Amino acid sequence: MNKFVKFDPRFRISRIPVRYSIGDLSAIRNLFLSQKDPSGSQLPLLPPKTEIIDDKDTEGYLVELPASLSAVLKDFINQALYHIEGRHKPGHSQDHSMLAAYVDKRQNCITQLQNVLVEVLEQERRLGIYNLFWLSVSKVILRAIHEALLKGRAEEALRSSSTVSLTQKANSLCKIHLHLIFSDLFLETLKRVDLHFQKEDEHKRKHIPYFTGTRKLKLGATFNYEFSMAIIQAQIHAIVPDMRSISTASLLQQVLIEGNERYRSGYSDFYKVYTALKTRVEQGIQNNDRGLIRIISDFLRIHTSIVSEVPIDAILFEPLVISYLSNDIKEMPYKTSTENPKGLFRRRSEKLIDLFKEDVWEMIIQDYLNLADDLRKSEIISFFRDRVSIVLLSKSLGPAKSLRLGVYEKSELAGKITYNFNPGQKIISDQRNVTLMFLDLRGYTEVSAGNITSEALKQNLYKFFDPTMEIIDHFHGSIKYYAGDGILASFGSGSWKDYHGLNAVRAAIEIQKFFKVLKDEGSMVFQGMGIGIHTGLLEDAYFFLNPIDKSVTVIGFTANLTGRLSSGKTERSEQKLDIQSVLTLNEYLVSQARSTHSIAIFEEQLLKILDVIQEEKAKEESVQIPESEFNVSVTKGVLNNNGIALSDTTFQYIQRAVPLKEIPCKTTVDYLFEDKAIEETIVFKKAGDASFKGIEGKFPVWGVYLGRWIQNKG
Known part of the structure; x- marks a missing residue:
């Protein structure tokens, strides 16, 4: 109530x-x-x-x-x-x-x-x-x-x-x-x-x-x-x-x-x-x-x-x-x-x-x-x-003027939260399209294991999480749960649900700005922060904690992928190659170019090499980001997120909701949005295609930046 x-x-x-x-x-x-x-x-x-x-x-x-x-x-x-x-x-x-x-x-x-x-x-x-x-x-x-x-x-x-x-x-x-x-x-x-x-x-x-x-x-x-x-x-x-x-x-x-x-x-x-x-x-x-x-x-x-x-x-x-x-x-x-x-x-x-x-x-x-x-x-x-x-699915029933009765086609209820008391049906139909945002503070394990008391650590979390909650609330989001060093928030209810993707990005930017203020003041003990944002279908699960209380959590692919998008650098250590090794590899590939069977055993590794080559070319042609502490990149399919990482699904959702200005580069296109709500220019830059352990396929990832934090090369 x-x-x-x-x-x-x-x-x-x-x-x-x-x-x-x-x-x-x-x-x-x-x-x-x-x-x-x-x-x-x-x-x-x-x-x-x-x-x-x-x-x-x-x-x-x-x-x-x-x-x-x-x-x-x-x-x-x-x-x-x-x-x-x-x-x-x-x-x-x-x-x-x-x-x-x-x-x-x-x-x-x-x-x-x-x-x-x-x-x-x-x-x-x-x-x-x-x-x-x-x-x-x-x-x-x-x-x-x-x-x-x-x-x-x-x-x-x-x-x-x-x-x-x-x-x-x-x-x-x-x-x-x-x-x-x-x-x-x-x-x-x-x-x-x-x-x-x-x-x-x-x-x-x-x-x-x-x-x-x-x-x-x-x-x-x-x-x-x-x-x-x-x-x-x-x-x-x-x-x-x-x-x-x-x-x-x-x-x-x-x-x-x-x-x-x-x-x-x-x-x-x-x-x-x-x-x-x-x-x-x-x-x-x-x-x-x-x-x-x-x-x-x-x-x-x-x-x-x-x-x-x-x-x-x-x-x-x-x-x-x-x-x-x-x-x-x-x-x-x-x-x-x-x-x-x-x-x-x-x-x-x-x-x-x-x-x-x-x-x-x-x-x-x-x-x-x-x-x-x-x-x-x-x-x-x-x-x-x-x-x-x-909900009346037959207009023949006819609504009475003095009572609130809604006549709907079945298709009109798609994406709406409904309560269906028909026998054999799931009563709560709350699977809905929302945008999730997961915020992950970097260095929590190291900080908590270091020379800091539990009380001091708690006060640091309060100092950051309390204003963060108000930012999320301001942009019509709600916190689903806290996870020690992280927050999962949902956007997509009420009259603002058509803009939940953009509101999640706005909240992430304001949280990022607040984090930078605390860090510049020297009052932030954590090393950095990664924010992942993804749009998709979400369903809540309710577990009993004791005879009185319950816990609410989210389940499904959307929550899983959002958590992965917030992840920091987890790439494997690179193996160094000398010039002779490169020449030997080149000679072998040229000699076997017409025989696909001979190079089939190297197919996965070769595709990864091509990914790296394309990414390096893209880096040379794109703008530089001085605020490297908030950078989002994908190297060899591994996401390195120290800023705001956006799934392609959410980017497309935002692109349909508001007009974005295209900024062509040599091989890529950046997108700008002049946002009056936060009085900032938001820049969306393609970071690359990321792979996540346990999830099949690759996922295009976008980095989100402020226009005043980046400048054209040269």
Whole structure:
């Protein structure tokens, strides 16, 4: 959830834009605290990898659910409406066949959900795809309910029991009944999933006696189940899916209706108490009531100076505020002269408490506290559910206007991070085209083995790595991991992903410049630095470190080659040849020139000689690089990188992204780019074709330089 919070200058904290709570990570964690283990619950997890899901650059999740699951859920909703009709229509008795159909469709839903959930837990790597699945299912169900209500089923189902505000009340009642039906269905599904894994885990323990269990292993020992349970059990987000678009009064009117057994208070009674609390808080803030302001700041865990900036409903639905001020507001004056004397009200009351009996007052306050808890959880759930885009591969399904649904061709999803819950599929499709940068400090082994303490070595690494992290972040990269003397960083997410190759080069140049500053100051203990950059497909792997934590690393050819490109000089020692040896070799080659069979045994060695000859010619014709400490060269196929080495794949990617100016040499071509982002002229120079042990073939390598560091020969 961390990546969804944004810094809010009004509150001077990072939060999500909600109005019924503060919305910072601490508030979200506290809201979903586990009742069984409040101290051990972590922040609710959602997958860290997101994708742009609309034309407003909104970050979220592209999710594909099984078409069969969506179909059975929709079918069950229609059947459930008939079931609701049978329970609420006076004089209507439900026949056996209709009840049997209801039970059969319910069973079908449970089976489908169970099958998908089992696979979700098998593939979970403590990433939060379990929570994402429940958000996605919730979204699909709400869409199907929305379509059913548009067809008028709700009004038809409850017409006889509704007397006022027929359509709105009927819709709300249908949603309330459907929420109860689906809550029971989901809880039964979870029980069946638990039974499935109990059997599986018992079998595994026969071979691994210390196996802790699939759920605990895959989700983590401190996984927060409260978020998924709130999706299942919290009511308001199911009744009012788009909470942002309506007022608090309208929301309360839809929830506090006759027939909603969760709340015994009616809207009219509840709204009187809500209005009184609102008046008390607003007057206290306006009159600078320091005692009240201090209490509110303590309860909301914010500074007193920003209490007036907080949305008023974030205060009015804070349970601690409700409890603290409940005795105050019941003594507040309430003007009335025409109240209906029947039921709970009396005429011409002077105080709010006089409108109610004492037990009724306690009931309203308890309902207020319960509703506040549901409301704040529902708002968080709605916020994250809005960040889910259900991928529809068939336009016949038709998107509903009030829900975010994306209609895609299969080819449009290529290269995008998606979450596919179809049976037998890999859920996380996160293989994507990115640019990796590996930074390798030279002389780490010698320095650490020399006359330097571990503390001094650590401080030297901090001095260099801390600013390096900020440089990488500035150019929209992220550090994948540290490796003692090296850093692996990835570029290619968010709205800057089309320029990830160039951004990696920019970051490398700025890091190189910073390294040179430290070295010139004499505050850099390392001998040099090599940076390798390569663009290709990347996939993350997640390994468990202990029952709670996981480690993220990258695997595959792209990561392997990037590390090789950062390597320093590893060429073999050269064998010296005298002039006589050269003449003898020349005589033999001339004599055997027409017999390819005779020289076949020397083919590899001869090709290497030709490589060296071509490289030497290229050196004579190219420009000279005075800053030899940052040079990149290839000799006899061996890469010697003391600067920035770029794979040909990345160079071509940059060449397609931005215009490069060609600078012809006698046998080669250099390329220049005037980069306004870093106010430098970047020069790309072909270093040669490198060979790497264990990797078949040769790889063209480019060196990256600054224009002001090189000069034309002569």
